Amino acid sequence: DSGVTQTPKHLITATGQRVTLRCSPRSGDLSVYWYQQSLDQGLQFLIQYYNGEERAKGNILERFSAQQFPDLHSELNLSSLELGDSALYFCASSVEPGHYGYTFGSGTRLTVV
Amino acid sequence: GESVGLHLPTLSVQEGDNSIINCAYSNSASDYFIWYKQESGKGPQFIIDIRSNMDKRQGQRVTVLLNKTVKHLSLQIAATQPGDSAVYFCADRTGNQFYFGTGTSLTVIP
Numbered sequence: 001d002s003g004v005t006q007t008p009k010h011l012i013t014a015t016g017q018r019v020t021l022r023c024s025p026r027s028g029d030l031s032v033y034w035y036q037q038s039l040d041q042g043l044q045f046l047i048q049y050y051n052g053e054e055r056a057k058g059n060i061l062e063r064f065s066a067q068q069f070p071d072l073h074s075e076l077n078l079s080s081l082e083l084g085d086s087a088l089y090f091c092a093s094s095v096e097p098g099h100y101g102y103t104f105g106s107g108t109r110l111t112v113v
Numbered sequence: 114g115e116s117v118g119l120h121l122p123t124l125s126v127q128e129g130d131n132s133i134i135n136c137a138y139s140n141s142a143s144d145y146f147i148w149y150k151q152e153s154g155k156g157p158q159f160i161i162d163i164r165s166n167m168d169k170r171q172g173q174r175v176t177v178l179l180n181k182t183v184k185h186l187s188l189q190i191a192a193t194q195p196g197d198s199a200v201y202f203c204a205d206r207t208g209n210q211f212y213f214g215t216g217t218s219l220t221v222i223p
Binding site: 035045092096101103 | 215
């Protein structure tokens with residue numbers, strides 16, 4: 001157990017729907033990062049939060065949004081889902097931005113049918 | 114490295130042999146590097162790191178080599194075991210951002 005908790009582990013939904021992925025960072029970590037990993041591809045950075053504020057944006061679609069709450073957990077909202085959104089979504093956390101490495105959760109596998 | 118969405122390169126080694134996984138990064142300002150291991154169905158796990166003021170660092174059965182001149186990083190795994198089968202990513206830090214390589218899929222043949 002890495003200390004980063006992601007729920008749900010698996011999600012199957014239909015095109016056009018909206019889902020919310022949840023992440024609880026490791027205790028003491030203030031930064032949360034979201035990544036998308038499609039089959040046999042690398043980690044694509046989506047968005048980063050630090051202590052409730054957005055710090056950096058990567059290749060995140062306008063249909064996707066995220067937030068970090070006062071208790072530091074984060075949610076990634078994916079709307080108007082398309083087949084191509086099927087992927088593993090990872091959350092990672094660190095003490096602060098750029099701190100020595102990230103701790104990753106075990107991911108949420110999203111399947112859009 | 115920066116992930117460019119390419120399919121993973123693969124490496125197959127015999128159990129007991131040494132493995133070498135390579136990674137190129139693009140930003141000469143990168144000051145810190147990490148290797149991660151990702152087993153099937155799991156999130157990436159930290160293996161070993163190295164700062165830019167070093168050229169070699171050793172862990173348990175793993176060694177990371179850094180060549181800043183050619184912006185190249187390698188991970189050496191000694192006496193590779195079946196449990197080492199996984200995807201290995203390098204990550205480099207520039208400023209306060211980490212950039213991940215595409216990854217290499219290592220398969221250990223018993």
